[in-house]
Amino acid sequence: MLNFDLHIPTKIYFGRGRENETGAIAARHGARRVLVCYGGGSVLRSGLMQRVTESLDAAGLVHFELGGVQPNPTAEFAAHVARAATERGCDTLLAVGGGSVIDTVKMAAYCVGQDFEPWDVTSKRAVPRGRARVGVVLTIAATGSETSNSAVLTHNGLKRGYSSDLNRPDFAIMDPAITFTLPPYQTACGVVDIMMHTMERYMCTNDGNTLVDELCEGELRAVISAGRTAMSVAEDYESRATLMLAGSLSHNGIMGAGRACGLWAHKLEHEISGLNDSIAHGAGLAVVWPAYLKFFAARRAGEGRLFRYAVKIWGVEEDILHPERTISGGIEATQAYFDELGMPSTLGELGLSEADIPVMADKCTNYGNIVFPAMAPIGRAEAEEIYRLCL
Numbered sequence: 563m564l565n566f567d568l569h570i571p572t573k574i575y576f577g578r579g580r581e582n583e584t585g586a587i588a589a590r591h592g593a594r595r596v597l598v599c600y601g602g603g604s605v606l607r608s609g610l611m612q613r614v615t616e617s618l619d620a621a622g623l624v625h626f627e628l629g630g631v632q633p634n635p636t637a638e639f640a641a642h643v644a645r646a647a648t649e650r651g652c653d654t655l656l657a658v659g660g661g662s663v664i665d666t667v668k669m670a671a672y673c674v675g676q677d678f679e680p681w682d683v684t685s686k687r688a689v690p691r692g693r694a695r696v697g698v699v700l701t702i703a704a705t706g707s708e709t710s711n712s713a714v715l716t717h718n719g720l721k722r723g724y725s726s727d728l729n730r731p732d733f734a735i736m737d738p739a740i741t742f743t744l745p746p747y748q749t750a751c752g753v754v755d756i757m758m759h760t761m762e763r764y765m766c767t768n769d770g771n772t773l774v775d776e777l778c779e780g781e782l783r784a785v786i787s788a789g790r791t792a793m794s795v796a797e798d799y800e801s802r803a804t805l806m807l808a809g810s811l812s813h814n815g816i817m818g819a820g821r822a823c824g825l826w827a828h829k830l831e832h833e834i835s836g837l838n839d840s841i842a843h844g845a846g847l848a849v850v851w852p853a854y855l856k857f858f859a860a861r862r863a864g865e866g867r868l869f870r871y872a873v874k875i876w877g878v879e880e881d882i883l884h885p886e887r888t889i890s891g892g893i894e895a896t897q898a899y900f901d902e903l904g905m906p907s908t909l910g911e912l913g914l915s916e917a918d919i920p921v922m923a924d925k926c927t928n929y930g931n932i933v934f935p936a937m938a939p940i941g942r943a944e945a946e947e948i949y950r951l952c953l
């Protein structure tokens with residue numbers, strides 16, 4: 563186990579009806595004037611926004627509402643949120659939504675009352691020393707942004723993350739029943755994203771992670787099973803609760819503790835949804851991951867990891883004499899599960915073509931200047947090779 567730092571300060575308020583405590587919770591965290599930020603309107607239609615604002619009223623908090631965050635959010639909209647919070651003298655930004663709303667709020671919070679904008683922070687032209695208070699009422703189990711140290715924005719077709727422990731929200735209210743209204747496609751995208759945050763960390767390049775390996779394997783088996791149930795019974799509370807808790811655990815850093823790992827398949831995906839913002843992050847990941855695994859399998863890189871992945875997570879029979887057969891079985895089982903969820907499996911299904919590949923490989927590796935230290939190094943040529951396996 564390698565040395566690591568881990569700081570997860572977000573206070574979680576988990577369970578049925580907890581959104582009705584939003585006002586009291588925000589007040590306990592010091593909020594007085596709150597900008598409530600949301601997306602395209604699902605929270606209005608479901609009645610969630612009304613419950614949240616009634617609770618803010620009951621706690622005597624001044625609040626303003628601002629909707630319109632789009633999936634794969636833009637830096638420009640985050641700047642608009644920051645200006646709105648500054649003009650209204652807000653001390654707290656409350657995200658009522660999924661990763662897109664949360665990331666918008668996280669990045670806007672740095673810029674309240676400041677003379678720089680969110681993209682200045684993402685591109686490291688500005689170094690924030692503090693931020694406005696950030697709270698979350700989570701509506702989708704997916705990104706883990708409610709406790710993660712990252713926030714992802716798009717600017718001029720470039721989708722980039724910013725990582726800092728200061729990104730972690732002050733509080734996150736998580737009622738699994740809020741996710742009953744998710745369209746099945748979004749539930750499925752969320753399941754894939756949750757799994758990916760763990761699977762990517764699992765594919766590390768060092769040994770000696772027995773405890774965290776077992777945590778990852780147990781979590782993935784639980785998510786695979788809960789994903790199936792949530793897709794067939796939308797209002798199954800226990801499976802929704804499993805997915806919601808797993809979303810946070812997958813991406814708060816625990817699953818990577820002591821590991822030499824990175825979210826390189828995520829970087830390949832960000833070029834996909836960066837190119838076309840109507841592509842859901844989880845759907846892009848579902849296309850990339852089987853291809854990513856095939857790339858390592860063909861090189862016999864990370865063979866032990868891929869073998870264990872197949873056996874412990876997907877229940878593939880161990881064939882010690884022919885490990886490549888077990889490994890293929892794991893990749894096929896992954897693909898079959900993503901198919902079962904109704905996820906796309908090719909770039910074509912996402913509306914992209916072979917012509918997009920060189921552009922994505924260039925952007926992902928900064929024109930060949932970056933090599934990701936994955937189980938086999940991934941530079942520009944390898945990124946292109948993986949994208950071609952997605953055709």
Ligand code: NZQ
Pocket residue numbers: 600601602603604605608631632633634635659660661662663665701702704705706707710711712713714740741742743744745748751752755813828843844
């Ligand atoms: O906008 P509304 O109308 O609310 O509809 C949303 C949106 O269309 C809908 N939705 C959310 N909760 C719902 C609901 N519909 C009905 N009922 C509910 N309860 O779902 C759609 C997708 O929402 P979005 O917030 O975009 O989804 P997600 O949570 O998957 O966030 C994706 C974004 O987060 C980034 C992604 O790249 C993408 O930009 N990520 C952020 C990370 C982080 N900050 O740690 C890590 C991830 O790897 C990821 O990159």
Ligand code: ZN
Pocket residue numbers: 705755758759828843
């Ligand atoms: Zn993700």
